[in-house]
Amino acid sequence: MNNMPKLLLTTAAGLLIFGLASPSPAQERQSPHSTVSFDLGGHKVTITYGRPYMKGRKIMGGLVPYGQVWRTGADEATTIETDADLDINGLKVPAGKYGLFTLPTADSWTLIVNKTAKQWGAFSYKESADLGRTEMKVSKSNSPVEQFTITLTQEGSDAAALKMAWESTVASVPVKLAH
Numbered sequence: 001m002n003n004m005p006k007l008l009l010t011t012a013a014g015l016l017i018f019g020l021a022s023p024s025p026a027q028e029r030q031s032p033h034s035t036v037s038f039d040l041g042g043h044k045v046t047i048t049y050g051r052p053y054m055k056g057r058k059i060m061g062g063l064v065p066y067g068q069v070w071r072t073g074a075d076e077a078t079t080i081e082t083d084a085d086l087d088i089n090g091l092k093v094p095a096g097k098y099g100l101f102t103l104p105t106a107d108s109w110t111l112i113v114n115k116t117a118k119q120w121g122a123f124s125y126k127e128s129a130d131l132g133r134t135e136m137k138v139s140k141s142n143s144p145v146e147q148f149t150i151t152l153t154q155e156g157s158d159a160a161a162l163k164m165a166w167e168s169t170v171a172s173v174p175v176k177l178a179h
Contacts, residue, residue, distance in 0.1 A: 030050075030052070030074055030075060031050040031051055031052040031053070031073075031074035031075060032050070032051050033048065033049065033050050033051065033075070034048075034049060034051050034150075035047070035048045036048075036049075036150055036151065036152055038152045038154070038160060040082075040084070040086075040158060040159070040160060040175070040176070040177055041084070041157055041158035041177045043082065043083050043084035043177065044082070044083050045080065045081070045082045045084075045086070045152070045160075045175070046080070046081045046082075047078065047079065047080050047081075047100065047150055047152070047162075048078065048079045048081075049072065049073035049074075049078035049079075049100075049148075049150055050071075050073040050074030050075040050076065050078070050148075051073065051074065051147050051148050051149065052073065052074040052147070052148050053146055053147050053148075054144070054145075054146050054147075054166070054167060058167075059166055059167035059169075060104060060106075060166070060167055060168075060169050061106060064104060064166075066104060066105045066106055067103070067105055068103070068122075069101050069102075069103055069112065069122045069125050069127075070101060070102050070103070070104060070122060071101060071121040071122045071125075072100055072101055072102045072164065073148055073150075074148070075120070075121070076118075076119070076120055076121070077099040077100070077101065077114075077117070077118075077119045077120070077121060077122065077125070078099070078100040078101070078150075079097055079098065079099060079100060079117045079118075080093075080097070080098050080100045080113070081096070081097040081098075081117075082095055082096070083095050084177055084178075085177070085178035086175055086176070086177065086178055087175070087176050087177070087178040087179075088111065088113065088134055088162070088173055088174070088175050089111070089134040089135065089136075089173045089174050089175075090134055091111075091113060091131075091132040091133070091134040092132070092178055093113055093131060093132075093178070097117040098113045098114060098115060098117050098131060099112075099113075099114035099115075099116050099117050099118075099119055099125075100112070100113060100114070101114055101122060101125060102136070102164070102171065103133075104169075104171070107138070108135060108136070108138055109135075109136040109138050109164075109171040110133050110134070110135055110136065111133065111134050111135075111136050111171075111173050112130055112132075112133050113130065113131040113132055113133075114126075114129050114130050114131065115129045115130070115131050116129045134173060135173075136164075136171040136172060136173045137171070137172050137173065138169060138170070138171050139169075139170050139172075140168050140169065140170070141165055141167075141168050141169065141170050144167060144168055145165045145166050145167060145168070145170075147166075148164070148165070148166040149164070149165050149166070150162070150163070150164050150165075151163045151165070152175070155174070156176075158176055158177040159174060159175065159176040159177075160174075160175045160176070161173070161174060161175070162174075162175050
């Protein structure tokens with residue numbers, strides 16, 4: 001019986017250590033992640049994001065509420081990294097790494113470039129850290145998009161179209177080198 005307190009103490013210490021070593025639920029990735037890189041006039045632009053699936057859910061105006069800042073993907077906030085100054089639909093973005101958020105509504109989307117690149121979702125998002133915002137063009141896709149997808153389509157030697165598609169929504173914005 002003298003070993004019982006030692007056993008309880010050892011078990012409790014082990015559980016405590018295991019609990020501290022395990023990732024917290026807020027840091028576990030729930031969706032696959034992807035990186036999209038492209039060459040823009042000899043400069044590299046990279047977007048890294050989580051790619052959630054619809055899984056039969058209502059996305060726009062449901063899982064992604066209208067009128068609220070969205071992390072633009074899953075898990076960590078989406079990031080954009082560039083080694084050159086960019087012009088995103090009139091928004092001047094200096095070379096660097098930024099958080100990329102969106103503010104979707106039923107009729108329009110706003111792209112938000114935030115100076116804080118490393119954040120979990122939009123839980124710590126602060127508007128005061130925004131580099132700036134710009135409007136996106138919104139259209140309907142020809143067919144449902146099951147998995148959230150970001151693409152960059154070359155449009156000339158120093159310009160591209162950044163597109164975000166999910167469910168039946170496609171939001172796009174022009175990106176070019178800043179001159």
